[in-house]
Amino acid sequence: MVAGVLLALSTVxxxxxxxxxxxxxxxxxxxxxxVLFFIFVLMGTIEAFVSKDTIAHLLGTGSGVxxxxxxxTVGSVALIEPAAVFPFSGxxxxxxxxxxxxxxxxxxxxLIGIATLPLEIKLFGPRFTLxxxxxxxxxxxxxxxxxxxxx
Amino acid sequence: MKSLxxxxxxxxxxxxxxxxxxxxxxxxxxxxxxxxxxxxxKQTIEIIVAVFIFIGLLQVWVPPxxxxxxxxxxxxxxxxxxxxxxxxxxxxSLFTILPLVxxxxxxxxxxxxxxxxxxxxxxKLPLLPLEIHFLGWKFALVRxxxxxxSAIIIGLSLEKVMERRGKP
Numbered sequence: 001m002v003a004g005v006l007l008a009l010s011t012v013x014x015x016x017x018x019x020x021x022x023x024x025x026x027x028x029x030x031x032x033x034x035v036l037f038f039i040f041v042l043m044g045t046i047e048a049f050v051s052k053d054t055i056a057h058l059l060g061t062g063s064g065v066x067x068x069x070x071x072x073t074v075g076s077v078a079l080i081e082p083a084a085v086f087p088f089s090g091x092x093x094x095x096x097x098x099x100x101x102x103x104x105x106x107x108x109x110x111l112i113g114i115a116t117l118p119l120e121i122k123l124f125g126p127r128f129t130l131x132x133x134x135x136x137x138x139x140x141x142x143x144x145x146x147x148x149x150x151x
Numbered sequence: 152m153k154s155l156x157x158x159x160x161x162x163x164x165x166x167x168x169x170x171x172x173x174x175x176x177x178x179x180x181x182x183x184x185x186x187x188x189x190x191x192x193k194q195t196i197e198i199i200v201a202v203f204i205f206i207g208l209l210q211v212w213v214p215p216x217x218x219x220x221x222x223x224x225x226x227x228x229x230x231x232x233x234x235x236x237x238x239x240x241x242x243x244s245l246f247t248i249l250p251l252v253x254x255x256x257x258x259x260x261x262x263x264x265x266x267x268x269x270x271x272x273x274x275k276l277p278l279l280p281l282e283i284h285f286l287g288w289k290f291a292l293v294r295x296x297x298x299x300x301s302a303i304i305i306g307l308s309l310e311k312v313m314e315r316r317g318k319p
Contacts (some may be wrong), residue, residue, distance in 0.1 A: 090285025
């Protein structure tokens with residue numbers, strides 16, 4: 001709804017720009033939708049083979065620091081589109097994962113990337129890359145503990 | 152464009168293969184996968200389409216390059232605070248954001264600004280509808296609220312560590 005209104009507004013203001021925007025939207029769709037499909041299949045696969053109890057045990061409220069560390073590690077290693085992070089997290093949530101662990105997973109998935117390390121080292125040098133990723137990992141852990149208390 | 156299609160095909164093929172394999176080995180479990188895929192799709196397709204349109208409009212009306220140029224000019228606390236908040240509105244993945252931040256540094260921005268920029272970009276405002284749908288507005292609010300001070304902390308500590316280099 002809101003997107004439709006914005007789109008109409010944009011068309012009135014500038015047709016060319018709106019067309020460019022729609023082309024970008026199309027490209028993003030092409031880029032993200034297949035990944036989402038893959039993630040949805042993965043979610044279904046986990047649901048079919050791993051019981052909710054196991055997920056709740058590994059990432060639930062009682063899992064504490066090890067649970068957050070596990071979530072963060074999975075997030076860092078996983079090669080996922082940011083847009084796919086939230087559907088997967090929602091699935092983890094309904095399976096009994098704690099908000100703290102989900103917070104760790106979401107931010108690690110977006111901010112820490114094994115896949116982007118080579119690019120980051122090339123652009124910023126090894127020292128910047130090392131400290132940025134380490135600082136981020138530690139800070140996420142601390143904040144995730146805080147989130148566990150708040151939510 | 153070609154590589155885009157290629158990657159898309161790979162993901163669809165991979166997902167389809169896993170799905171097919173499971174259905175073949177255990178039809179009951181294949182059914183669970185089908186339900187998960189179908190239900191999630193039905194639940195989210197509307198939000199996803201809206202988010203995609205939003206991302207396109209944002210890219211055109213507020214190009215990331217303009218934001219970077221604007222941030223590169225500011226220094227001191229003002230620059231740091233802007234770098235910890237403005238990037239929240241930018242989309243993209245690390246693959247697109249890292250080169251952007253590097254041009255920021257080349258234009259003379261502080262390391263703290265670069266570090267804060269990358270961290271704040273994880274705010275992912277364009278994906279907010281998805282986040283609220285799946286995790287609730289409380290989680291989204293807390294996450295955003297914690298991210299802004301985090302960006303400043305990461306930026307400043309990175310700058311400290313980087314400046315120590317070269318000194319005895």
